Amino acid sequence: MTAYGKLSREELLKLKAELEAKYQEVKAQNLHLDMSRGKPSAEQLDLSMEMMDVLHSGVDLKDSEGVDCRNYGVLDGVKEAKQLLGEMSEVSPDKIIIYGNSSLNVMYDTVARAMTHGIMGHTPWCKLDKVKFLCPVPGYDRHFAITEYFGIEMVNVPMTSEGPDMDMVERLVSTDSAIKGIWCVPKYSNPQGITYSDETVRRFAKLKPAAEDFRIFWDNAYCVHHLYDDTQDFLLEILDECEKAGNPDLVYKFCSTSKISFPGSGVACIATSPNNLKDIKKQLTIQTIGHDKVNQLRHVRFFKNIDGIHEHMRKHAAIMRPKFEAILDTFDRELAALEIGSWIRPRGGYFISFDAMEGCAKEIVKKCKEAGVVMTGAGATYPYGKDPKDSNIRIAPSFPTTEELAVATDLFVLCVKLASVEKLLEEK
């Protein structure tokens, strides 16, 4: 296979005709496949069905402290849920508040609270002329949607193989007091699957922000979502590092069981410093009488402890791993030599990030869609949906079956080739 860039105009035209013909063939199959979102497959959800059995009418619904979980009360979570999600978050239970069914909602709340009430006594963000967030890119579209919704200006920070460009983060955060936060998915990042290096985490912990109410929004969504047993990424625990660095209040850490048990019916939490917890609870006591304790109990009785979660995640990995490998192997085989795209082989998480030739991402996603395969919209991995290079595409391998995935991947590869040839022809 020759790199496309080295082909002559004639060769490209011939290739285009061949690819076009293949594309029309696939199109005729009327596919209806979805690789757009990080949804677990039905097979993965089946892994948690026995969670539906642990609570029944013959079971006592009191927690370990004797609290009747069926009734009102307990603002910040039942003791054993704090224990379990504390273990998952790698912090002590007294640094945890258990929330409802989704960590996205917790992050939204955290930003909304800062807007209307400020953080730890500082001016509410809605009273400021300008509030900015740093956004490592490519990143998670729903993070960006929250900050955009609140009119917060988003500043792109490029990702490196070790996490966000920390030179840039340090420079911006230390000089611009309008910068109030940064969105991070520090482990098996969305979409690249990159885990922040120890140095990156330590540099985060040592930040000297110009704004005293600057916070790191540390969305540890994939903390236990390894694909392999033997080669796992390791992430330094940031609260601990912040404390050591004399910056105890710098981080809000988010976590949930969404992609462990049932998305939408899981348990979410925030882990942060005592000062931040106190600040948050002032709101929480107004906002709710408490979250769903029965569901907290259900999760604890099913998983028991962190070992139970790890054991469970191995079963998820057994389903996810072949899907990731099928896609990555196809990319290696079909695309590596052509020099029309690059990708990272992640060790965990939910996504594969594909970088097409500049100016090709939108066209690839469009072609896939026209042939019946929905990808995450091109641009979605950037604030305001604007990928300046129109290059990044997020691939979500989890939801389709292995068979569907093979078909979808072949189509994707075909569309990458076709769009790249078209692009090269434009430039000739």
Add this chain to the structure above:
Amino acid sequence: MTAYGKLSREELLKLKAELEAKYQEVKAQNLHLDMSRGKPSAEQLDLSMEMMDVLHSGVDLKDSEGVDCRNYGVLDGVKEAKQLLGEMSEVSPDKIIIYGNSSLNVMYDTVARAMTHGIMGHTPWCKLDKVKFLCPVPGYDRHFAITEYFGIEMVNVPMTSEGPDMDMVERLVSTDSAIKGIWCVPKYSNPQGITYSDETVRRFAKLKPAAEDFRIFWDNAYCVHHLYDDTQDFLLEILDECEKAGNPDLVYKFCSTSKISFPGSGVACIATSPNNLKDIKKQLTIQTIGHDKVNQLRHVRFFKNIDGIHEHMRKHAAIMRPKFEAILDTFDRELAALEIGSWIRPRGGYFISFDAMEGCAKEIVKKCKEAGVVMTGAGATYPYGKDPKDSNIRIAPSFPTTEELAVATDLFVLCVKLASVEKLLEEK
């Protein structure tokens, strides 16, 4: 029995000594009872235990439209949950958004959204110099806590036996554009158990607010919470009345299963006009990936339909009714002739509202507490915790057992008598 007001100073002093002696006796018993919050009793919670059985690992968790409720998706609730809570809210399912575990949280969200984003294109409340809410009094402390938290000025509106003083509501709402909302518990109100009359509802529906973004916060918390089968209050459906009055967007109606199934583990909803729904969904799509659909399914499969809910509520009533009657009968027997307090005999809801002689409520609650019975704090039923007459006390009969309740009521009556005598002596 003679009315206390007619007793001489000497008679009062003698009475005080007798009451004091009795009070010391009760105090020596070291009671630990709680009539402070509207918490269902364990016996009531037991009624819903079979809800824990309807979903198990052998059951399909797809909704009637084939949606896998275990996974992401469905922003506004599964079809049959909208149907069920629609029936409960007396509106069609397409006017419903299903939320998480608590309607308080929905109300908080609704105010928070108006603060940061405004209502249907109007200026966000956080950008206004002054925002006010009307608060029918006595009312629900947690409503007042939300508006206070957001710095919204609260204006008392007295309750009558037909609902809030509508002359006052109409006058204020039509002339003051800073008034953006009113808190209502229209059926079996908290704490008085009053149901708004048809005329009151119609006058609400016909309001002509000075502020276009004025909304009625219609917390129909006790919509199916009757105490009697034969004598039930009836509340006109407000959305319907608003539509007829040409005011379709005037109301947010809130509802939940909190005191039907398990408080904290129920399902909440908002019912409102298509315009308002559209406005709300703009936020919802940013705020969450969706609420707990498995729990929605659990509720629907357990209750089936509105008849199932009514049937279930009859069981609640059978437990609640004797408790209400025990307290009210004691009041009738022990207090009626003394003219030192008044109360309403409610036909549903969760509370009995007691009005002591002016200036006595705090002292009564204090005396109860010192003898081991916790009541809702005096003043809690008024904004800012300030009851201008220091008169109203909310009594929550649900949580204690019948035996505990008898003891607590006797103590309460004793404290009412003692505080009243002390007050009368002050004035002699």
